[in-house]
Amino acid sequence: MDIALPSGVVMSLILAPILLVLVVFILYFYFSLRKRGKEIIKERAEATRRIYELAILKELGERVGYSLDVEEILQIITGSLKQFIDYTAVGYVVITPEKVKVNTHIEQSVSHVFLKEMKEKMIASLSALTDQTFDESKLDEAVSGAIVIDEIEQGIGSLFNIPLVISGKVVGVLTVAHIKKGLYKEDDMTILYKITGQASEAVTRLHEVVKIEKGKLNAMVESMQDGVLMIDTEYRVVVANPAIKKIIKFEVDKDINIFDFIDILGGKFDIHGRLEESLVNKKTFVSERIEIDDSFFEIGVYPVIHSMPDGKSQMHGAVVVFNDVTKDVELERVREEFTGMIVHELRSPLDGIKKIIESVVAGKVDKNSGQFDEYVKLIYQGSSSMLELVNDILDLSKLQAGKFEVNKEPSNIREVIENRVSFYKISADVKKVGLESYLDSSLPESANFDPQTVKQILNNFLSNSLKFTSINGSILVSVFVYDPKSHFPEGFDRSRMPVFPEEKDIKVKVPSLCIVVSDTGIGIPAGSIKDLFHTFKQAKLSPTDGENKGTGLGLVIAKGITEAHGGTIGLVSKEGSGTSFFFTIPL
Amino acid sequence: MKKILVIDDDQFFPKTLEATLPKDRYELISAENGEIGLEKLKSEKPDLIILDLMMPKLDGTAFLKRLQEDKDLPKVPILVSSNLSSVKKISDVMSMGVVGYVIKSDESLQSIVQDIDRVLGEESAEKE
Numbered sequence: 162m163d164i165a166l167p168s169g170v171v172m173s174l175i176l177a178p179i180l181l182v183l184v185v186f187i188l189y190f191y192f193s194l195r196k197r198g199k200e201i202i203k204e205r206a207e208a209t210r211r212i213y214e215l216a217i218l219k220e221l222g223e224r225v226g227y228s229l230d231v232e233e234i235l236q237i238i239t240g241s242l243k244q245f246i247d248y249t250a251v252g253y254v255v256i257t258p259e260k261v262k263v264n265t266h267i268e269q270s271v272s273h274v275f276l277k278e279m280k281e282k283m284i285a286s287l288s289a290l291t292d293q294t295f296d297e298s299k300l301d302e303a304v305s306g307a308i309v310i311d312e313i314e315q316g317i318g319s320l321f322n323i324p325l326v327i328s329g330k331v332v333g334v335l336t337v338a339h340i341k342k343g344l345y346k347e348d349d350m351t352i353l354y355k356i357t358g359q360a361s362e363a364v365t366r367l368h369e370v371v372k373i374e375k376g377k378l379n380a381m382v383e384s385m386q387d388g389v390l391m392i393d394t395e396y397r398v399v400v401a402n403p404a405i406k407k408i409i410k411f412e413v414d415k416d417i418n419i420f421d422f423i424d425i426l427g428g429k430f431d432i433h434g435r436l437e438e439s440l441v442n443k444k445t446f447v448s449e450r451i452e453i454d455d456s457f458f459e460i461g462v463y464p465v466i467h468s469m470p471d472g473k474s475q476m477h478g479a480v481v482v483f484n485d486v487t488k489d490v491e492l493e494r495v496r497e498e499f500t501g502m503i504v505h506e507l508r509s510p511l512d513g514i515k516k517i518i519e520s521v522v523a524g525k526v527d528k529n530s531g532q533f534d535e536y537v538k539l540i541y542q543g544s545s546s547m548l549e550l551v552n553d554i555l556d557l558s559k560l561q562a563g564k565f566e567v568n569k570e571p572s573n574i575r576e577v578i579e580n581r582v583s584f585y586k587i588s589a590d591v592k593k594v595g596l597e598s599y600l601d602s603s604l605p606e607s608a609n610f611d612p613q614t615v616k617q618i619l620n621n622f623l624s625n626s627l628k629f630t631s632i633n634g635s636i637l638v639s640v641f642v643y644d645p646k647s648h649f650p651e652g653f654d655r656s657r658m659p660v661f662p663e664e665k666d667i668k669v670k671v672p673s674l675c676i677v678v679s680d681t682g683i684g685i686p687a688g689s690i691k692d693l694f695h696t697f698k699q700a701k702l703s704p705t706d707g708e709n710k711g712t713g714l715g716l717v718i719a720k721g722i723t724e725a726h727g728g729t730i731g732l733v734s735k736e737g738s739g740t741s742f743f744f745t746i747p748l
Numbered sequence: 749m750k751k752i753l754v755i756d757d758d759q760f761f762p763k764t765l766e767a768t769l770p771k772d773r774y775e776l777i778s779a780e781n782g783e784i785g786l787e788k789l790k791s792e793k794p795d796l797i798i799l800d801l802m803m804p805k806l807d808g809t810a811f812l813k814r815l816q817e818d819k820d821l822p823k824v825p826i827l828v829s830s831n832l833s834s835v836k837k838i839s840d841v842m843s844m845g846v847v848g849y850v851i852k853s854d855e856s857l858q859s860i861v862q863d864i865d866r867v868l869g870e871e872s873a874e875k876e
Contacts, residue, residue, distance in 0.1 A: 513758060519764070
């Protein structure tokens, strides 16, 4: 059976689900649109924040520039914060070398209680981050901005801290506070993190650069032989290198301050006065020689002024440099002594000759007497010794100027030796001293050397030996070829003289002619040997070096001649036994 | 007759001085270095020493020091005669109790004899 239903019912039965679906759709779209709208608003806020963030970062970048002053950077950050964070007060705490600075800026009036709480929170945060405690008395506090009104009873509602890290070390904390509760979201903190992070990074990079440069500079100053002290405009020591501490006998590892310098230098050098002059009048000062513990210094004080690109200049402090001139003073003294000695050596025979002539002119001497002959001999000796000295000085000045020339030519060493030995034989016989020569069979017929200057060396060696060898003593001139590999020639007898050079004494690299003048004289004290071949030092020796005096210039000249031949010179001596002087000429 | 001890390694000086000194008043003894000088000071007991400075073995300055240290040595006036002319050297030596300093080359033999006369004259005047 058919059941008839009214058509309206049928329609509504059909439409109802459709409507339902529609409503659901509408609702869905409505809600989803609303959600999207919210998202858009959120995105827009985000974008705005980003723009702010960028603007601030840019501004920060420009304002921070190349500043290395952490406090200045914190000031710039706190000063720009108002643009995107709402706060009642903003502050920072920063560790400086001298103290801990706490700086708070009040945007809206608050009570002392609020400020105290904020400061405590900042310090607590810094303490926790740095693992240090900060003494209340060392805090340097500053408050700026709106006035403090104690009647306002609101305390801190919201607060957050951002650490400032430079080169991996927490150096300060930035704090933002508000009276309202629950105000600061993570976003606010994030942006501040980013800002401080960026600033930290910039400063850290600059610090690195400065550290490297400072390191280079320090290494340079540290390694300097001159003492260097730098102070800032407040007379604080910026740099004091080890050399300057050593000069004033101050412990190198200890920190030094300007008062140590003032105390130690005392009446010798008015360091404070000179520094003041330098800082105030920008004046440079260089002292006379100042003696500090047997050393001599010239002390320079210079202002340190930095010229800016804009033409202005900034005073940074002053530098004191202790320049050690001890060696110059010593050299000057030795030179003076040397000149004094030369003058004395010339004056004595000249004066003697003059006095003899004075006596003769005064008629005190009978021209036919033996005394007269003696005087003539004395005049001859005096003038000869002067001439010798003048020639030596001339040779020496040529040597020192590098203008001493030797004319090397094929020559026979045997002839040269025989010539000199026969020349000195007369004097040796008079002194009753034996003089012989030993010419080894290893000697070549001809070698390349300057016979004239080699004779000069032999003259010096032989006259020295004659001077220092007493009656019945002996002198031997040995000449042979010395080979650095096989050493002395085969069958060579080193034991003929009591003191003779050994292998270690003859330092040659190629086979060489070796000429040794040995004597049985008084010998030379070990302490004096070292200085014998040095020009000025020898000056001191001469007056006491035995029975006969001399300027000692001959040995210095002999050394010069040998070196001009590419050879070596030396001596071995034993006090009381004898001496061997030797020189070599490469073949 | 006064005895003069000349301590000098220079051969000219004692010889020329001896020729110039009036032989009736002075006798000259010479020593070529400080060591011999000390010996002769003890053995000869001179009235005056003329002392050179630059000498081998014991030089003039060391000789003066020895005299200061050794109280047993006879006290004799000393006239230094040297060719050293540095002001420092002269003042150093003068502070060691010598009666005078003569730069040899600046003085004639005659003036040195006058110096000797003056020193010995004064000495004898004091004693009397």
